[in-house]
Amino acid sequence: MSSADVLQMPSREHREPRVPAEAASQPKPHRQRRHPDRIVIRRLPMEARIGVYDWEQTAPQPVLVDLEFTLPEGPAAQTDALADTIDYAAVVARLKALALEQPRQLVEAMAHGMADALIAEFKLSWLRLGLTKLAPFPGAEVGIVIERQG
Numbered sequence: 350m351s352s353a354d355v356l357q358m359p360s361r362e363h364r365e366p367r368v369p370a371e372a373a374s375q376p377k378p379h380r381q382r383r384h385p386d387r388i389v390i391r392r393l394p395m396e397a398r399i400g401v402y403d404w405e406q407t408a409p410q411p412v413l414v415d416l417e418f419t420l421p422e423g424p425a426a427q428t429d430a431l432a433d434t435i436d437y438a439a440v441v442a443r444l445k446a447l448a449l450e451q452p453r454q455l456v457e458a459m460a461h462g463m464a465d466a467l468i469a470e471f472k473l474s475w476l477r478l479g480l481t482k483l484a485p486f487p488g489a490e491v492g493i494v495i496e497r498q499g
Contacts, residue, residue: 365487385419385474386426388437399449399459399482414444415479415494418467435471443470456480456493468499474499 393416396409419434425434447466453459460480467473476499481492 356385367497385422386434387417387438388391390414390416390437390441393441393444394436395445395448397459398452399448399454400485401454409449411483412448413479413481413483413492414448414463415481416440416444416467416476417478418471418473418476421472421474435473440467440471443467454489456482460495462494464497468497473499 383404388472393414395412396427397412398406399410399412400406418440423433424430443466444463446460447463449461451462453462460478462482464476464478467476467478475497477494477496479492481490483490485491
């Protein structure tokens with residue numbers, strides 16, 4: 350083989366892979382998602398009846414919620430129809446109601462109560478919920494992050 354022949358041969362990286370003729374004629378299987386799609390709601394402000402002191406239970410306290418949850422497999426991305434997915438506005442409204450309707454002393458208890466209600470009411474298969482109390486101490490925030498399977 351001459352040096353001219355070597356220069357004209359494609360390198361291994363540039364060669365097309367060989368596909369058997371019967372495999373090339375078959376339709377490709379539908380690509381499955383590796384991880385479910387998720388909705389993410391970040392830094393959602395709301396008022397909550399939370400705290401161990403009487404004044405915290407009397408006057409709602411400012412909190413932030415971070416929420417991430419998986420979507421059911423379905424046609425929502427193709428249909429662009431709200432009926433084919435989870436209405437995150439309804440999820441937000443439910444969180445705000447829970448924060449005021451179910452007073453808690455601890456961020457742990459409020460976060461768990463919110464997570465349990467969302468999983469049950471919206472049939473969520475997985476969620477991550479962060480709850481941050483904004484003013485427990487001057488200049489500080491206190492919070493928790495939990496994950497739940499439905």
